[in-house]
Amino acid sequence: MPAVVEIRELVRTYRTRRKAEETVALGGVTLTVDDSEVLGLLGPNGAGKTTLVKILSTVLLPTSGTARVLGKDLVSAPQTVRENVGVVFGGERGLYPRISARQNLAFWAALYRLDRRTAQNRCSELLERMGLADRADEPVETFSRGMKQRLHLARGLIHGPRILFLDEPTTGMDPVAARDFRALVRELRQEGRTVFLTTHDMAEAEALCDRVTLIDHGRLVLDEPTRHIGRYLDARECVDFTCDDPAVLAQVPELAFVESVEPRDGGHRALLREPADVARLLVWLIERGVLSARRSEPTLEDVYLRLIGTRAMSV
Amino acid sequence: MNSPSSLGTSSPGTGWLRLGHQSLLFSIAEMRTVHTWRTWLFGWVARLLTQVTFFALIGKFVANDATMQFVLVGNIVALSCLESMIVVLTMAGERRLGTLPLLAIAPTSHVPVYLGRGLHWLASGIASSVIGWLVLPPLLGVPLPWPEALPAVAMILLVAVSCYCYGCFLAGLAVRYRSLQVIVLNLGYLPIMAFCGVNVPISFWPAWLQPVLHLFPLTNGLQAIRAVLAGGTWSEVWPKLALEALVGIGWFALATVSINRVVTKGRADGSLEFGS
Numbered sequence: 001m002p003a004v005v006e007i008r009e010l011v012r013t014y015r016t017r018r019k020a021e022e023t024v025a026l027g028g029v030t031l032t033v034d035d036s037e038v039l040g041l042l043g044p045n046g047a048g049k050t051t052l053v054k055i056l057s058t059v060l061l062p063t064s065g066t067a068r069v070l071g072k073d074l075v076s077a078p079q080t081v082r083e084n085v086g087v088v089f090g091g092e093r094g095l096y097p098r099i100s101a102r103q104n105l106a107f108w109a110a111l112y113r114l115d116r117r118t119a120q121n122r123c124s125e126l127l128e129r130m131g132l133a134d135r136a137d138e139p140v141e142t143f144s145r146g147m148k149q150r151l152h153l154a155r156g157l158i159h160g161p162r163i164l165f166l167d168e169p170t171t172g173m174d175p176v177a178a179r180d181f182r183a184l185v186r187e188l189r190q191e192g193r194t195v196f197l198t199t200h201d202m203a204e205a206e207a208l209c210d211r212v213t214l215i216d217h218g219r220l221v222l223d224e225p226t227r228h229i230g231r232y233l234d235a236r237e238c239v240d241f242t243c244d245d246p247a248v249l250a251q252v253p254e255l256a257f258v259e260s261v262e263p264r265d266g267g268h269r270a271l272l273r274e275p276a277d278v279a280r281l282l283v284w285l286i287e288r289g290v291l292s293a294r295r296s297e298p299t300l301e302d303v304y305l306r307l308i309g310t311r312a313m314s315v
Numbered sequence: 316m317n318s319p320s321s322l323g324t325s326s327p328g329t330g331w332l333r334l335g336h337q338s339l340l341f342s343i344a345e346m347r348t349v350h351t352w353r354t355w356l357f358g359w360v361a362r363l364l365t366q367v368t369f370f371a372l373i374g375k376f377v378a379n380d381a382t383m384q385f386v387l388v389g390n391i392v393a394l395s396c397l398e399s400m401i402v403v404l405t406m407a408g409e410r411r412l413g414t415l416p417l418l419a420i421a422p423t424s425h426v427p428v429y430l431g432r433g434l435h436w437l438a439s440g441i442a443s444s445v446i447g448w449l450v451l452p453p454l455l456g457v458p459l460p461w462p463e464a465l466p467a468v469a470m471i472l473l474v475a476v477s478c479y480c481y482g483c484f485l486a487g488l489a490v491r492y493r494s495l496q497v498i499v500l501n502l503g504y505l506p507i508m509a510f511c512g513v514n515v516p517i518s519f520w521p522a523w524l525q526p527v528l529h530l531f532p533l534t535n536g537l538q539a540i541r542a543v544l545a546g547g548t549w550s551e552v553w554p555k556l557a558l559e560a561l562v563g564i565g566w567f568a569l570a571t572v573s574i575n576r577v578v579t580k581g582r583a584d585g586s587l588e589f590g591s
Contacts, residue, residue, distance in 0.1 A: 014585055054585070059416045061582050082422045093413025098348040099341060110337035111421040111428065139348060155417075 004163060004194050005033040005056065010065035012051050012218075025051040027218035028065065033196070038189050040209030040226070041198040042304060048218040049198040053165045056196070057087045070162060083112075085163045086156035090171035094152055097141035101132050101151050104140060105158055112159035119158075126154035130184070146177025153184060163194045170204060182208055202304055214304065239281045241293035242267035248288045257281065269296070334423060338431025342405075346435040360443050363394050367447055370514065371455055384457040385541075389513035391447040392540060395475035396533050398440030399482055400504055402433025406486035407496040415490070416587040419578045429574045430483055430567075437479045444471045460544060467540045473556060474536035477563030478507070481532045484566050487573025491580070512537050532566060535559040 012026040026048045033039050041049045054060035056067060058078040066073060072080045088094075096104050102123055109119035127136045130150040135143065140151060149169060156164055166185070170178040178201075185208055188195055199205050205212055206226060214222035243249045252270055253261045257277035261270045270281060278295050285293045350359060367390040374386035406429055409415045418425045445468055452459045459467075485503040489496040507513070510520055511534040517525050528534050539555035581587035 012585075051585075054416075054587075058420050059582065059587050060585055079422050082420050085420075087417065087420065089413075091413070094417060096341070096345070096412065096414065099344045103341065103344050107337055107341050108417075108421070110334055111418070111423050113423055 003032045004035050005031070005067070005069055007031040007052075007056075007067045008065055010052070010055065010067055011063045012048075012055060012060065013063045024218050026055070026062075029215070029218070029220055031213060031220065031223065033194060035194055036189060036192045037211060038185065038195045038197060038209045040205035040212040041196060041215060042200075042202070042205055042212055043215035047215045049215055050167055051218075052215070053087070053167050053196060053198060057085050057165050058082055059087075083159065084161055085165065086159065086161035087165045087167070088152045088156035088169055089167040090149065090152075090169045092145075092148065095140050095148060095155070098139055100137045101127060101140055101143070101154075102136045104151065105154060108155050108158050114159065122158055122160075126157060130154045131180075144177070146173050146180065149173060149177070149181055150184070153181070157188075161193070163196070164188060165196045165198075167198050168200065169197070170199070170201060178204070237272055237275050237278050238296045239270045239272065239278060239285075239293055240264060240267055240296045241270065241285055241290055243285070243290045243292075245289070248285075248290060252281075252285075255281070255284065267292070334427040335431045335434075338428055339434045342432060342435035346439070355439070359439070360446055363397075363443050364447050364451060367391055367394065367451060368455065371451070371457075374514075380457055383455065384452070384459075385516075386514050387451060387455065387457060388459075388541065388544065389537060391444055391451060392471055392474055392537050393508060393513045393533065394447055395440040395444040395471050396478035396507055397504065398443060399433070399437045399475050399479040400485070400500060401436040402479060402482040403486045403489050403500040403503065404496060405433040405436065406483070407489040407493065410490055410493055415577075415581075419581065419587055425578060426571055426574050429486070430570065433479065433482065433486075437475055440478075441472055441475045444475070460546070463543055463546060467543050470536055470540050470543070470556065470559075473559055473563070474533050474540075477532035477536060477559055477566065480563045480566040480570055483570035484573050487570060487577055490574075490577050491586075507531055507533050512541075529558065530562060530565075532559070532562055535562060 008030050010026055010029045011024070014023045014025055015021075029048070029052060041052065043049050051060065055062050056069060056074065058074050058081055061075060066075075068074070069081045070084055074081045096107070099107075105123040105126060106119055109122060114122060123136075124133075127133045130153060132147060132150060132154070135147065140148060143151065152169070153166075156166075169185075170181055173181065182204060185195060185197070189210075195208075197205065197208060209226050211225050212222070213220060243252075249261075249268070252258055252268070257273050257280055259271045259273050261268050263269075272278060272281060282293055282295070367387065370390045371383050371387040375383035409418065409429070409432070418428055421428075448459070448464070448468065448471065481503070482500075485499050489499040492499070506528075510524070510528050511517065511531050512528075513533070517528050517534065517538075520528065535555045536559035539552045539559065542552050542555065578587070
């Protein structure tokens, strides 16, 4: 597949007024994104995800390095880039709350130079597709969070962009609204759009993304197809178990073939040193009366926690 | 649904006019969510006319009917300026709404959008002034000379547009310094109300200050209106109107620079925040 985004040694630094020292938001990121790919950008707060999205959408200039979107340099040819990218961020902001959804879209259609007829058709199509047609002429301030987010997506799609940046789009959504929103993102990929998704939701990234890129301290620490993500834990396997006996629970991390134990979904997850250790641990647990235990594989969350550790809590 | 391959349906010929029109429609729609014609007329305009009446009565109290008419005319025209300058708050609101970065990365120039965002205040200001022009003088017993007072209505429009351009320039500052938006509006409006001939003639102020006051909107236009009411000749009035128009154009140019600066500086220093 041809690359639609090519980033080479991208650096962005900030110098705040109060602090004389320079803060590195991106410290030399190199990344290539293929056509029709859904790329998950993961990382703790302040890691540099949003900075990268801001640069790629031409909101922010890089300090050094290059980035090309559809072959165009985003510093020297920002206008061409802008015609081909859409930006959707999560939250209440980015919409005009007092006017209707249709008026919001019509306004952005004019900004993206759609002629009147095309604009009207696109607004109607998008409102229908996002399930907002029945409320299209009501003020946006009366919408639920999920409806506003779908309108955000419609706004981002009004000009038919090849590349879409979704910056934590499901933040604060209820589970049903988030599920519906993810279904829309899957449809976008099927249409051939390239999607950048920044999220803190590991399950969301695992479900939606073809590839995940993990950023920390402004540097790439992982860039892998989602299906191969377990490699980063050296193909080690896990056992999920539920144990009410504190004495047994305390012994598990001490076992020679167990690397670590951590709380998980009301129970615990033991990460093993070798795949063959799964059977040994299951037998060990059953012998001690633990009957709720099963083999599992490392998830993206495991990889994230392993690579980022507890830093996410410190920022 | 618009697919990536359907990008070619954009029409690059769409320009400032279309955007200005869309911004106006947008502004009217926004205005209609705040006011019905009844609340606008009996709430908003009535309150403004009461304020004008208050200042006019002070003129009568401290001096005579002529002073009252001077203050009345000045304050009625100043209404169009006052309302036009509310564009400062409307434009500053783009940052609060989180739409600023989205406007900045739209392929069309953001300048007409920003300039068009407060057009409803311009229209409201002109309407308020014209209503005041028609209603207050006879009501307060100082009727204006007709038909001389008729062309003044068109001059109010010029003053309002000039003040709107000045407001757009201030808005460029207010967008940058969010916490100062109300201060910027009031500090921008203060010299106009205090020094530009609304309540006292500019000849009242020190000689060194008077040329500076001609650089503000309203000063020259208000002088033209007063000249018309006094039965002045058109050769006396036109230069003042031309100067008012020039001042407006100057502030428009500065507004364009000011607004562009918000975006170029924001791209450089990262002050265009998503969702901020």
